Amino acid sequence: MLRELHIRDILLIDRLELAFGPGLNVLTGETGAGKSILLDCLGFVLGWRGRAELVRSGADQGEVTAVFDLPAGHPAREVLTEAGIEAGAELILRRVNTADGRKSAWINDRRASGEVLRALSERLVELHGQHDDRGLLNPRGHRLLLDAFAGLDLGPIRKAWRDWRQVEAEIETLRRESDARRTEAEFLAHALQELDQLDPQPEEDAALDAARRAMQGAERIRGDVARALAALGPDGAEGAMLDASRWLEGAAEQAEDRLNAPLQALSRALIELGEAYSGVEAAVEAMEFDPAELDRTEERLFALRALARKHDVLPDDLAGLADELRERAAALGDSDARLDDLQEQAKRLARDYDALAQALTASRQEAAQQLDAAMAHELAPLKMERAVFETRVSPAEDGPEGRDSVAFTVATNPGAPAGALDKIASGGELSRFLLALKVSLARGNDALTMIFDEIDRGVGGATADAVGRRLARLAHDAQVLVVTHSPQVAALGATHFRVAKHVRDGMTTSEVQALDDQARVDEIARMLSGEQITDVAREAARSLIASG
Known part of the structure; x- marks a missing residue:
């Protein structure tokens, strides 16, 4: 879980210290207030490639520090062990960007490369939005997601593949040596x-x-x-x-x-x-x-x-x-006899692999139907009942994880051709598809901090409420950060931050404030009514919060 984020002299931020909580964390504010800057800062400390110029104008360097809770068994510990970095209950990432573009990073006060940061980020944070090429939109990961959804154990087929290929490799070696x-x-x-x-x-x-x-x-x-x-x-x-x-x-x-x-x-x-x-x-x-x-x-x-x-x-x-x-x-x-024995062994191992691969294909096809049904159930409340989500399981070359290719496709209207999510769906539709997919795939106890960047864009009313409730459902078992313009979503947050832009002495800065109960009512009322916050808007805001 992301516990703290400290930012100094990055873009429009002078000094900022944020303490995040478990469950659903929401960030709201007017358009252009600087909500995306927070994501830029988080991406910077995680080693993501982003803006080239991050240092605030007039500063010598900018710095971002992120503090994560790291419970026993967290996948990030494997990365730390491989990098030779001691892992405790707390993980501190710090990255500095100088005005001339040089970048330096530390993990628990140990110098670290951007490569190690990025490897950690894959086990710490998951970003969802229109540019979600690192997550659900990446077709290369769809089979892994389906397998996780189905709870499949790939250990037996991986072993069967490894044993078979080892024997085939030995046969090939003996055959190459036959002339000699x-x-x-x-x-x-x-x-x-x-x-x-x-x-x-x-x-x-x-x-x-x-x-x-x-x-x-x-x-x-x-x-x-x-x-x-x-x-x-x-x-x-x-x-x-x-x-x-x-x-x-x-x-x-x-x-x-x-x-x-x-x-x-x-x-x-x-x-x-x-x-x-x-x-x-x-x-x-x-x-x-x-x-x-x-x-x-x-x-x-x-x-x-x-x-x-x-x-x-x-x-x-x-x-x-x-x-x-x-x-x-x-x-x-004896070598000739060994070749005969190996060929018989390879046939047996191939039969074993084939049986496991066929069973795995059947399990994936069954899981695909279950996922498609789950998606249909999730899409209807998101006002996308006419859309058809289909998990396609198609033949592929034999490999250590079977012989299946998996792709998530969608047709936004009946009779329309199906295609990849990011090719077919519009911006708002894509965000809702991703949310529905994430909710359908969720298995609980997620070690990742999930970030949704304006995933409710272009929706309102009951649809926005459905979006918020699905985000809240995800947040039951994992930490969720959402950047939102929807009061229905904001009302469901466990922790609420408001991002605002200020001009002082001719200098523009973005500030983030953690809201107490009354300030939260006022912010949601602003989101409902605009700059003029009325008592009616406040009452509506209280009603939204109470209904959550």
């Missing part, structure tokens, strides 16, 4: 085929390399060792030493023991030579290899190393790579 998966599957199949055919074993590379080096080394030295063996054998040194030994033994008897020592040495040499021959012979036998085996060893070694380079791993890691690739191939198979 097919390419990878082909690569894995080929790579596994190569690995399975080669069948690499742990530490095989080192073993093959050692065997290859051994065979290559044997190939290089075997000829020399074989020649050495031949040189040591019977056809070489051994044969020559045996011949020498036989020759010396034949001559030893005649050499008088002079050949004994050489024969003994030669015998020892033959023994050593035999050992050397045996060792070299064994070496030659060990160096025996099949050249084809060397080719096979080199071929496998090169194949292992080439495959390792291809996969950018060490040759000894090829055996583990095969297991890893098998896991990846299995995961790809």
Whole structure:
């Protein structure tokens, strides 16, 4: 609830402090007295875009402060929390406009942006009038208004939509990746085929390399060792030493023991030579290899190393790579299975969403009929019984809040084409339509302060009384501020302000006065009779107040 409004040096206002009450607050005064200035000031402190030049002539700056009561659970608290501003039981908004056009704002003594002010204003104040493009005339909000009227819980369908879209998004992701998966599957199949055919074993590379080096080394030295063996054998040194030994033994008897020592040495040499021959012979036998085996060893070694380079791993890691690739191939198979599962899940979620959307459409259509009936009931006392209000529920694209588009339309005369409220209705008719709509939509405990700017313009008598009583009905559960020229409306107010213009020392100012009971009688009498207030007018004013 708006509790206080303090204005200093704004337009025609010098100093002004207003204390508003609950229920219906009325502002009256002659045309041009400055009633609209109060709305300009309130809009300024709420961050609305309005007049560019607000500072009173001759002042350095203008300032507006608005004080709101903020009970627990008020929607404005969410905005304050998001902005990092502490919320108490009282909300104080202050905005300053300097003469050179600079604007600054504070919320509970914390600097704040116009964006935060406007977000707060949407949860604090609702303006209704000919230029109500922020409220009931905005087609984008009609579905929300109808849903609120019907008391619909949109939580289940929002969840159903969210779950369905999440699954569809995952399906789309898997489908986009299908080509890549097919390419990878082909690569894995080929790579596994190569690995399975080669069948690499742990530490095989080192073993093959050692065997290859051994065979290559044997190939290089075997000829020399074989020649050495031949040189040591019977056809070489051994044969020559045996011949020498036989020759010396034949001559030893005649050499008088002079050949004994050489024969003994030669015998020892033959023994050593035999050992050397045996060792070299064994070496030659060990160096025996099949050249084809060397080719096979080199071929496998090169194949292992080439495959390792291809996969950018060490040759000894090829055996583990095969297991890893098998896991990846299995995961790809799981992705295909996952896609099938998701598609089945999406079908089920789509059916769930469709059932909720159909039920929601039926509820909206039923609520639309109820709202149209409520509007017909409200329009008749407002002298608009010939007008036809229709809530149109038409198909729209699927979304988190169903598949319906809602629009409030009106035909002011039977047989006339229906259209949007602000396109069909005239100024006075539009005001009454908006009032009837607001009364029909009201659900009680409204957290908003509702402002009606000359919503009774162009009506009088019983119609004005009907307007006033509907405003008073709204004010039972919410604070209502109305700028009015109608004495029937003013008489129903719980709090009454009079706006007047004065000229002092050549300076024009607007002043606002809260009226006591007698002053209120005089103001309503003025509204009834004009400048000359008669006793008859006062009596009529008292009668109006009493009838309220």
